[in-house]
Amino acid sequence: MPVEWAGSGPELLVTIDRGRGAGLRTQLEDQLRAAIRAGRLAAGEPLPSSRELARALSLSRGLVQDCYAQLQAEGYLTSRPGSATRVAAAAMPATGAPPRPPAPAEQFPVADFRHGVPDLSLVPRQDWAWAVREACRTMPDAAFDYGDPVGPVRLREVLASYAVRVRAASATAADLIVCTGTQQALGLVVGALAAAGVGTIAVEHPGSGRTLGPLAEAAGMTCVPVPVDGAGLDVTALRRTGARAVLVTPAHQWPTGVVLTGARRQELIAWAREHDGVVIEDDYDAEFRYDREPVGSLQGLAPDHVVSLGTVSKSLAPALRLGWVIAPGRLREPIAHRKWLADRGSPVVDQFALAVLIESGRYDRHLRRMRTEYAARRDTLVAALRRHAPHLPLTGLAAGFHAVLDLPAGADEQQLIARAAHRGVGLYGVAGSRPQLVLGFGNTSRREIEAGISAIADLLP
Template sequence: MSRNRTSSGAAELLVELRRDGGVPLHQQLEKAIRDRIRQGLMRADTVMPSTRALAQDLALSRGVVVEAYQQLVAEGYLVSRAGGYTQVADIAVVEASTVASPVIGPPRIDFKYSKPDVSEFPRAAWLRSLKKVLNETPHRSFAYLDGRGALELRHALADYLNRVRGTAARPENMLICNGFAQGSRLLLQVLAKQGYRRLAVEDPSDNELREVATTAGLEVVGVPVLETGIDVDVLEQSGADVVLVTAAHQFPTGAVTSAETRAALVAWAVRRDALIIEDDYDAEYRYDREPIGAVQGLAPDRVAYAGTASKTLAPGLRLGWLILPGWLVEEMSEAKLTDDRGSPVLEQLAFADFVARGEFDRHLRRMRPKYRLLRDTLVERLGERLPELVPVGVSAGLHVMTWLPAGMSESAVSAAALERELGVYGLAPYWMAGHGPAGLVFGYGGLTVKAVAEGIDVLADAVSTLSE
């Protein structure tokens, strides 16, 4: 995009002048501009206001501004261009309050989890939805919403989730939020206010939510994860009145909650008069198994279901949703309004059209084989180069976990890999006590097939140095 090169006075400059300070006004103006340039607050090529416009804005004579500009041009801070406009010169910043530390760039190949392939974002289809919304949406839809979000999106998502995830969603019981981060934070705050006291989480599990729960005033207890999902017998003895589960694809182990465990979980909630929070974060990506329905469909009054577009479309959209029991809707709606007055309506309406027209389904069908190829490449390469790292939880999602052999340290592996510009990450942050069996979590969604293969080769080289 071309920069506006005129000196018509469209640009403005905030400068504070002391007219009773004893320092000539042109020198004050010079110093103010010079200091900003030296501190890096006015970048090279920034177009300055015209001398006439700046003089008018600051109630100065034009001669004062001309004198200041001429001095700064002479010092090399400004440069006059053909056509009568003045710009900040391309000079190095010579002052800083502190010496900046060297910036270490990200690993060349990074297996960090939570990185879907945003390069595949369906721009053309999304643009069609945006254009349709802008052309056809009534003006009233751009006014303030109620706390639940745009009705159009709640209808579209209810239809989609009931069809694809087996939920029992109704638009009036849904709430649109800025991703799972906001939705879970508001939900835990509301639950604590309503008298809930103890949250049970899968162990291992996402550590960030545990911190959010503690901040909300809830006690957090860990419950082991079995191959069939959360250990309901231990949950029964935990004294918890709310539990968070990732039933479709446990994070990070990848365990799938069995039908028996789901039934036992719902029975526990009924007996205990408790609430289940179901984080359905990446259930749309399955490769080697039949689809597993959401627990919410079994007990809508006992489950708060959370979903997000972060793994399926792009995390930058900040689009998430909750399906709530009826008794939570009003208070959650009020909490959402208090928090931010509602999520951006334009994105909600565009996503509603995107889902209703079947573009969301098409995007997921297009992405599944791409992610499956990445998963297959990762698993096969591990088998060839690092057979001692046996993958688990590979049937779905955007990550694979491996246990480490006895005596192999997560931190040592990660450090050796990082020396080779490779990012690999251990399980330690996900354990309630901060430690447990050692393992690695490989996120592959944002990588290429070539990067996955090369990354495992580099890891094999790193691991080999640890055993020497």
């Protein structure tokens, strides 16, 4: 006999049918996920407490708590001690639909602190156009055929030697699979891991659960959250999950900005060796480091256990859709096979163009310029906040182009975001366990940073 939720809290169309084959937790999770995707549960909306929902549906409270924790790991829900679990601000809008495209800049005429995007007005258009022309001029006729699905050997050689030189990776062309960015790379790797019998994959929390969760679900895997502290991923907590794979961002943790410490790196690699585990290293932000010694990639420390993912989305532009995987031997063929199944390989002219750009030195020159520019923006942000909100800690500044602003416990992150939007300033929350803002400055000029912070100064708690 199906049991429906009919509590006094928010409207929720959830039905648990004990006669159905699917487990109770799966039923609840699937329905909440579907309601969020379809927009029936809107961003910011509170969910019933686990106690209330458990009582109404005749479930154990632990089951409801597990379900909420899972959806939190996947990025659908967010919760803070002492306040209701809510639908995350950035939860997926519709079944199977990609995340909504970024808000147009006009929505935030004063400043948009959106994260994850480089400066789109400084994309090296001339250099890229030159590189495409050079590629077309120099590519042999045969290169215009269907190519190797993992990418032309020329680009793989260039990327491998770049990774060895700049990231202290351990790689040759044979270890690389070129793809259309981290998003595709993750899908391919997760598929290969599922086929190899990995049933549980862990993800940093807060972290990339919103990206990894649906991919893991589609591959029949469970995705579990593991907390991040001031030293990076909590490896002791990882050990308790029973996961055989984990997704991490060691160079600049997404979103807290913490750099994984040397001791934690060693612990993580020891975990992988003991459990025949796989560490997926998302190296997305490694090009932009400021006031600390360069930290090499994890992959270089344990090439048999680390899959490293690279992308040009931050270094050049997301629109190029170019990335790569450096994979241990046992995963290479399964990943390559999935790449062939997906699209027979990424666009070849663009891949030759990237090789030309890197070989010519123009790629490094662009990175040097951007590093100087982003460092200046970071200084502007630090100075503006020191002036207007000196009591709020700003962290995660060692690399990349976002920082994290801690709000006092109990501050209403969502309300602050809404009020800032009214003043033409785009702010974004971490969606973690405490109120924090991620302040992106990749696509925000120094002038906009100044104007944006001063426009919201009196709103900061």
